[in-house]
Amino acid sequence: MFKGNKVLQPEDLDKINDIIEKLKVQTKALVILVVDDTGQLIANTESDPSIDPILLGTLTAGNFGATNELAKLIGEADFTLVLHEGNKENIHMLAIGECGILVVIFNNTTPIGLIRMYSQKTTKELLPILEKMQQEKEKKKTDLPSDEDLNNLFNW
Amino acid sequence: MTMINYAKKEIICKVVYYGPGLCGKTTNLKFIYDNIMGQYKGKMIALATESERTLFFDFLPLDFGKIKNFNAKFQLYTVPGQAYYTNSRKLILKGADGVVFVADSQTDRFEENKESLKDLAVNLREQGLDIRKIPLVLQWNKRDLPNIVPIQTLEETLNFRKVPTFEAVAAKGIGVFETLKTIVKMVFVSLGGQG
Ligand SMILES: Nc1nc2c(ncn2[C@@H]2O[C@H](COP(=O)(O)OP(=O)(O)OP(=O)(O)O)[C@@H](O)[C@H]2O)c(=O)[nH]1
Numbered sequence: 001m002f003k004g005n006k007v008l009q010p011e012d013l014d015k016i017n018d019i020i021e022k023l024k025v026q027t028k029a030l031v032i033l034v035v036d037d038t039g040q041l042i043a044n045t046e047s048d049p050s051i052d053p054i055l056l057g058t059l060t061a062g063n064f065g066a067t068n069e070l071a072k073l074i075g076e077a078d079f080t081l082v083l084h085e086g087n088k089e090n091i092h093m094l095a096i097g098e099c100g101i102l103v104v105i106f107n108n109t110t111p112i113g114l115i116r117m118y119s120q121k122t123t124k125e126l127l128p129i130l131e132k133m134q135q136e137k138e139k140k141k142t143d144l145p146s147d148e149d150l151n152n153l154f155n156w
Numbered sequence: 157m158t159m160i161n162y163a164k165k166e167i168i169c170k171v172v173y174y175g176p177g178l179c180g181k182t183t184n185l186k187f188i189y190d191n192i193m194g195q196y197k198g199k200m201i202a203l204a205t206e207s208e209r210t211l212f213f214d215f216l217p218l219d220f221g222k223i224k225n226f227n228a229k230f231q232l233y234t235v236p237g238q239a240y241y242t243n244s245r246k247l248i249l250k251g252a253d254g255v256v257f258v259a260d261s262q263t264d265r266f267e268e269n270k271e272s273l274k275d276l277a278v279n280l281r282e283q284g285l286d287i288r289k290i291p292l293v294l295q296w297n298k299r300d301l302p303n304i305v306p307i308q309t310l311e312e313t314l315n316f317r318k319v320p321t322f323e324a325v326a327a328k329g330i331g332v333f334e335t336l337k338t339i340v341k342m343v344f345v346s347l348g349g350q351g
């Protein structure tokens with residue numbers, strides 16, 4: 001039995017993908033990612049291949065974590081929102097409860113107010129799905145690699 | 157906290173390299189990055205100062221491909237070893253599935269190793285993890301240098317759990333892959349439920 005793991009079922013990933021695709025249409029965002037609180041990428045919209053979603057996920061979670069430490073230092077409980085503004089492109093990160101982060105990368109054709117409004121709505125839709133991921137029980141233990149699989153793998 | 161993604165058929169595990177400043181954590185990751193088969197590795201990032209000291213973390217994603225029905229992915233992180241970065245270390249330990257503790261074998265670094273191991277225990281606990289239970293490997297690094305602590309002393313002072321240990325010269329790659337293989341195996345075994 002897996003203990004304390006996160007399990008993402010196909011139907012939940014479909015739901016998450018539908019939600020972020022909808023957000024993409026609403027906001028004309030360039031890329032949208034859902035990252036868990038440890039930096040692991042849960043889902044992302046298709047984007048131009050120069051953007052590496054795994055790295056983006058790790059860096060945003062690190063960035064978000066660091067910002068929250070800052071919040072504590074100045075006596076805020078949390079910053080739920082982190083915004084980086086560039087010349088052309090911007091990154092908007094919003095906490096999904098305590099489970100993850102919704103990352104929206106958008107350019108200046110979209111007003112920030114719109115991103116903020118739709119992001120807030122979206123995190124509310126995502127929260128129950130992410131919470132469910134943490135409660136999901138693992139059943140198919142037999143799918144785990146055996147010793148032999150591992151020895152084969154490490155034939156470097 | 158492993159992520160098991162049934163939709164993409166992926167298992168994603170996080171391993172953190174921990175240890176005092178300059179003990180060789182980044183050197184381990186760089187050697188892995190430079191020497192592992194191309195199909196296994198993704199892009200490495202190092203958030204470091206001008207002088208190459210780790211400022212926040214290094215990150216190296218590995219993809220071991222299909223094992224049984226799942227794609228096995230490991231994400232390796234290093235923490236910044238310098239004492240005052242303890243908040244960053246805490247953040248990076250979040251959701252760790254396994255830890256490699258890299259000790260600096262040099263005599264004058266002996267105390268720093270002990271302190272770093274204590275710091276690891278405290279920071280793990282703050283993330284709801286237990287140093288007595290989490291998959292753990294110890295690496296005795298810098299065995300090539302002249303003034304080093306005997307292995308037996310390192311074992312007695314640092315290996316309180318009798319976990320696997322490896323002598324290493326990370327700068328030359330000695331012991332690096334042995335360490336990695338062992339922690340990967342231990343993490344997989346712990347997924348099976350005993351851990
Ligand atoms: N002689 C010797 N030098 C080593 C060895 N491993 C690493 N070094 C050197 O030790 C120095 C520090 O190595 P890093 O890998 O940057 O150390 P770190 O643990 O990442 O340090 P922080 O990022 O500050 O925590 C570098 O100059 C390395 O080349 C080793 O096995 N032998």
Ligand SMILES: [Mg+2]
Pocket residue numbers: 181182183208209210234235236237
């Ligand atoms: Mg380093």
